[in-house]
Amino acid sequence: MQGIKLKCTLDGTEYKEYEAFWEDQSLGVIAWHSDSGPSLGSWYTVASDGAPHYFQTQEAVIDFLKGNQLQRPLKCLGNYLVEADLVTPAQIDTALADQTTSGIRLGEILAARGWIKQKTIEYLMEKVILPERAQ
Numbered sequence: 001m002q003g004i005k006l007k008c009t010l011d012g013t014e015y016k017e018y019e020a021f022w023e024d025q026s027l028g029v030i031a032w033h034s035d036s037g038p039s040l041g042s043w044y045t046v047a048s049d050g051a052p053h054y055f056q057t058q059e060a061v062i063d064f065l066k067g068n069q070l071q072r073p074l075k076c077l078g079n080y081l082v083e084a085d086l087v088t089p090a091q092i093d094t095a096l097a098d099q100t101t102s103g104i105r106l107g108e109i110l111a112a113r114g115w116i117k118q119k120t121i122e123y124l125m126e127k128v129i130l131p132e133r134a135q
Contacts, residue, residue: 004062006030015100020062027065030058033100044100046076052103077106080129081116091115 006018014034020027030045043061044054055061078092087110095109102109107121 020065022062022066027062030061030065031100032058046099046106052099075129075132077121077125077129080124081110081121084124086120086124087115 003023005021005024007021008016008018015031017029017031020030028045030043032042033044034042043056043058044052045061045065046052053061053064055064078087078096081087082089082092091110091113092106095106095113095115098104098109099106104112107116107118107125110116111118111121
């Protein structure tokens with residue numbers, strides 16, 4: 001993977017997370033989970049819509065990120081919510097852990113746990129996140 005650098009941000013025995021860089025530009029976060037199972041693949045990333053994408057190899061997930069985010073790295077929904085003081089970083093961490101096992105979108109998990117209303121997420125997506133990404 002020429003030009004790719006990985007910065008380990010979490011190193012556990014059953015879960016590892018890396019920020020992927022290509023030519024010093026952040027592509028996003030990739031993760032490996034031992035419980036993902038062979039049918040889904042052990043490597044995954046979460047797309048800008050909050051949906052997880054699973055891959056069999058580290059190279060495949062990085063190719064996905066390169067193909068979908070080369071224009072500019074996308075700020076994640078969780079970052080917006082924390083910056084707006086709507087949820088805490090710990091709540092995001094918990095929801096992301098839930099997401100790795102359930103495959104449910106991050107916003108849906110946060111709303112189901114009662115930490116934020118689904119309408120708030122929809123408003124933030126419509127009025128802030130999507131317009132920012134369209135620029």
